[in-house]
Amino acid sequence: MKMARIEAATRVALEFVAAFNRRDEAGILRLFAEEAVFEDGCPAPEGAVHRGKATIAAFWQGFWATWPHTHMEVEEVMGWGLHSVVRWRRRLQDGAGREEHRRGVDLFKVQNGLISEHRTYGKW
Numbered sequence: 001m002k003m004a005r006i007e008a009a010t011r012v013a014l015e016f017v018a019a020f021n022r023r024d025e026a027g028i029l030r031l032f033a034e035e036a037v038f039e040d041g042c043p044a045p046e047g048a049v050h051r052g053k054a055t056i057a058a059f060w061q062g063f064w065a066t067w068p069h070t071h072m073e074v075e076e077v078m079g080w081g082l083h084s085v086v087r088w089r090r091r092l093q094d095g096a097g098r099e100e101h102r103r104g105v106d107l108f109k110v111q112n113g114l115i116s117e118h119r120t121y122g123k124w
Contacts, residue, residue, distance in 0.1 A: 009110040010079030013086050020072050025060050033114040041120040069093035084108045
């Protein structure tokens with residue numbers, strides 16, 4: 001297997017983090033396959049599953065409406081083949097100035113250069 005292919009999932013995962021930190025919804029959506037599945041970590045304990053780009057876009061619009069000030073700091077990245085894991089720390093602040101700090105992992109599956117599955121697990 002070529003190194004470029006092995007690293008592809010990790011590169012896409014890090015592109016997601018960069019777009020997240022810019023609050024770049026279009027940049028995030030460009031990374032997802034049309035029929036992608038995104039599993040959010042909330043509500044606990046099961047999370048919510050969002051299928052397809054339109055549903056994923058609606059999630060991010062709601063997320064940023066609730067948390068207009070967010071930042072994800074990458075603590076560690078691991079990748080192999082089609083999969084990548086990003087361990088992160090997030091700082092969130094809502095419109096009223098209330099802050100939260102969360103830690104967790106995002107699991108990515110990347111096929112044909114696009115995210116086909118994205119699952120978030122965290123400590124809330």
